[in-house]
Amino acid sequence: MHDRSLSRRTLLASATAVAGAAAVGASSAPALAATERPSDRDARLRALIGKMSLEAKVGQLFTAYFYGHSADNPDQNHVDSNLRELGVRTAAEVVTKYQLGGVIYFSGWAGNIRDPHQIADLTNGIQRASLALPARIPSLISIDQEHGANTRIGSPATQMPGAMAFGAGRSTSDARTAGQIAGTELAALGILQNFAPVADVNVNPANPVINVRSFGSDPNAVGKLVAAQVQGYQRAGVVACAKHFPGHGDTGEDSHTQLPVITHTREEWNRIDAPPFRAAIAAGVDSIMTAHLQVPALDPSNDPATLSPTILTGVLRGEMGFEGVIVTDALNMRGVRTKYGDDRVPVLAIKAGVDQLLFPPNIGVAWNAVVDAVRSGELTEERIEQSVLRILRLKDKVGLLNGSPYVSHREVDRVVGARKHLSTADRIAERTTTLLVNKDEFLPLRRRQRKLLVVGANPVFPADDTRFALPALTSALDDLGFSTTEIVTGRAPDAATIDSAVAAAKGRDAVVVATDNVGATSTQRTLVARLVATGVPVIHVAVRNPYDIAQLSGVRASLATYCWTDVDLRAAARVIAGRVDPRGKLPVPVQRADDPARVLFPAGHGLTFDD
Structure with missing residues (x-):
């Protein structure tokens, strides 16, 4: 097996990238060779494209999912799922059959992720299948690792706060460092495209997605x-992706299940939605993801943006x-499948200006539809080649076309979850934790306030099986010297569960209650009200929405x-104990529940122990 960190290191040409990588524990992924002009690179890549069959060119446009933790030997239930949905047994077979340009990893339902060494072996298996194809072009392996609420690879990889936490921290340096650390660890696993950061401006508190x-x-x-996170990821040699263009921040509907409509005027879009994408482009972002939603002010046809030439081109x-x-x-999301069938969507997307087709619900239908569209003349082969060239530029930039695409277990051990990375993540999380209420300076807890009851939600992101929850908060408080009792009451505690928590509060110095997405009818409200009524002081921790x-x-x-996540809850525990001063400031306003037109806490609100 080749060690990619050694086979590519000679290609490193950017002094900035090298210096930045050294600051966070080092990246082994290179930038483009500085001595090659873009025109020479494109000539080289076009020569490569000229040797490819139509089928191989079309395959380069697709990034598909698959089931299983191994490219060649998945569990039988994953074999069955692959046969049912992909028509093949294994990841290697789907890469081979459709000459894929890339694959995407998921944990949970797909079973692609178990631990770092398994991921490295999976990557190497995917790359062996790719290099066995006639074109011998490695796969661009991708993931949706935003961190925070959308985390695919858990511990022992370094966990970072999510985007809104960075908004609370207000530090571009921290955001850049986090992107570079995350990118460095992804690169060590052979994952060289990350669908992050989110560039949507969340102006709708009810936004479900x-x-x-x-x-x-x-x-x-x-x-x-x-822009800072784009720079961090790309300094680490990972393709960043700003999403979801033209902006998904002001909708009360989820494009996974519906086709949302953004009602912003063109002026509002320019003022609210466009600036982060302009910033990403100015920062040199390598890729931008489309949104499956309608924006009538940009395209009155009301096609989803993903299929709109007006919006994309x-x-x-x-x-x-x-x-x-x-x-x-x-x-596979309903937002893009509402108006057209699965055979038309990929063709229309390419006609709109798309290059990379992610996660088609039926790879056979989608791949054949594009091939047939070229053969019928609806799409030209030249148009396909334009997208292939852009994709190959990315592969060339991250070193996939200049040496071995394989990764080594030695590099995984050196980089993934490195002590310096973990320490940096903890310090960043401390700077994002936001103190909203502190009546009579109740926090930090005094030495005599050691007996705590910890109750509340045990949230799990539905698309993932990475578990971060209440036990992490309890464990962190225990490590700080508190005596804790934990009761997981869930997001919808029933009367018996609430009664149990109330009874357990007796004799405690304080109750720490974690909430997750509290609505007007949520029984989490009842839980908190009952606990407050006991007279035992209640410390509330919102473990997702600040609202x-x-x-x-x-x-x-x-x-x-x-x-x-563990890193966020450890930081909260240290704030409760007074080990660190909370420095986060709300990055969004919090409206009053009884009168949403009025603001309870404005953006920028955040207390410190000095206040």
């Missing part, structure tokens, strides 16, 4: 953090000058962590 995945509600602040490429890869959001506090009253203190 973006929410804390956004850096906040201020377009310019979001733009600065997006006209606005994104023409007006905004983006020259990189345009990638679709997942093509939860608007639904609660009577708590002595309230913290927002913006996510439930």
